[in-house]
Amino acid sequence: MVMATRAKKRRLEEEEKQELVDDIISGLPDDVLGDIVTLLPTRDGARTQVLSSRWRHIWRSAPLNLDLQEPLRCTPASDISRVLSAHPGPGRRLHVSYLSxxxxxxxxxxxxxxxxxxxxDGLRELExxxxxYRLRRxxxxxxxxxxxxxxxxxTLAVARFEACVLPDxxxxxxxxxxxxxxxxxTVSESSLHALLAGCSAIESLLLRDxxxxxxxxxxxxxxxSIGVSSIRGRDDDPxxxxxxxxxxPCLERLxxxxxxxxxxxxxxxxxxxxxxxxxxxxxxxxxxxTALQITNDGEENASSDKNQEPINIRLRKIVVAYFHFRKLHIEFAKFFVMNASVLESMTLELKHVSVGNNAWIRRQCTLLQVEKRASKGARFHFVSHKGSFGLPRAKQVHEMSKHDPFQKTH
Structure with a gap:
């Protein structure tokens, strides 16, 4: 009997604490509650209307966050239209994605x-x-x-488009x-340049395939920050x-x-x-x-203006993938060894060989003429393909807070 009474007392105390927390949150100003609701997933944000009369008007007055991901992926288009018609605006985020x-x-x-x-109206984020993948197939x-x-x-601060044709x-x-x-x-070259010219405050750009x-x-x-990639297209598809x-002048990573x-x-x-x-x-x-190119047919082409001063490349970190210890690859890497004056680290990912012992590493550093490097504090790392640095993720183009965009994969 005593134990049951104590358990009931603890339960009542916990309920009182929760009610106190709820009262504290409900007592916040409308604009603060609106900031909270607009950060919630769409369904959760709409459900706050049934919490109490205090919350009933908050969702409609907060900027709309319409995120058409789970659990809305199976929602008919008419239901989405009804959500839009039920909210007076403005909007904060619209995310539309398509899965099979x-x-x-x-x-x-x-x-x-x-x-x-x-x-x-007034949308800040549009995706x-x-x-x-369906387009590729x-x-x-x-x-x-x-x-x-x-x-x-x-008004947009973030824009992300995929598998579509941009208007002019x-x-x-x-x-x-x-x-x-x-x-x-798909976008024309003139339209793309017009778009970029109009982005006076842009900080990160990803152009992929x-x-x-x-x-x-x-x-x-x-x-x-810039991230780029390209895929093969038809002859009439640049x-x-x-x-x-x-x-x-502000570019830090490519x-x-x-x-x-x-x-x-x-x-x-x-x-x-x-x-x-x-x-x-x-x-x-x-x-x-100064230009350097190593072509797929095994030829190296290097050219420079003989009258110019020695080139000073101010790269801090360089990663070279699929590296072979052949003359052409070595000369490619030496270009940066000799010209990157503030280089901190250079990573060479080996394609067909494993990293050897210390004597092996010293031989490779001799081939690269590391002792003559432009940056005396530079460190050189050799990694095997299995333990290599992964290709940068798309989000690492946009997340500048991450110091090193190259993640090790195992």
């Missing part, structure tokens, strides 16, 4: 209706992901985005856009072949993903300190007027 088990197909007209809804065609997507240009951006200005991802997107342009020129006073960093090799020309990027993964073969690299 959706019960509805998204078409341009349906998407246009959602994008025109007052419920998402339209329509299945790049030929299961779908890229969905043309309606021009209404451009109505958020003055013209001279649209995107003053608050900081993170931009284009993945398996896109179509419709073969050359990208970067001129940005704010861009800090793919990215050349990236020119013409003027990027990351590459799997795919075809891209020519890179760095004209002005004084703060660039992380570069990789380079394959060592196929990439054409140009810093200023």
């Amino acid at each position: 088990h959706y019960r509805f197909d998204i078409d341009t007209m349906t998407l246009d209706g959602w994008l025109r809804s007052p419920a998402i 339209i992901l329509l299945g790049h 030929g299961l779908i065609k890229p969905l043309p985005l309606p021009p209404s997507v451009l109505r958020f240009s003055s 951006c013209g001279a649209t200005h995107w003053p608050h856009l900081k993170k931009l991802t284009l993945f398996s997107v 896109n179509r419709g342009f073969s050359r990208v020129k970067i001129v940005s006073p704010s861009l800090r 793919r990215l072949q050349q990236l020119v960093i013409e003027d990027a 990351l590459f993903f799997d795919g075809l090799d891209i020519g890179i020309s760095v004209i002005s990027a004084p703060r660039l300190d992380i570069l990789g993964k380079l394959k060592g073969v196929g990439h054409m690299l140009q810093f200023g007027t």
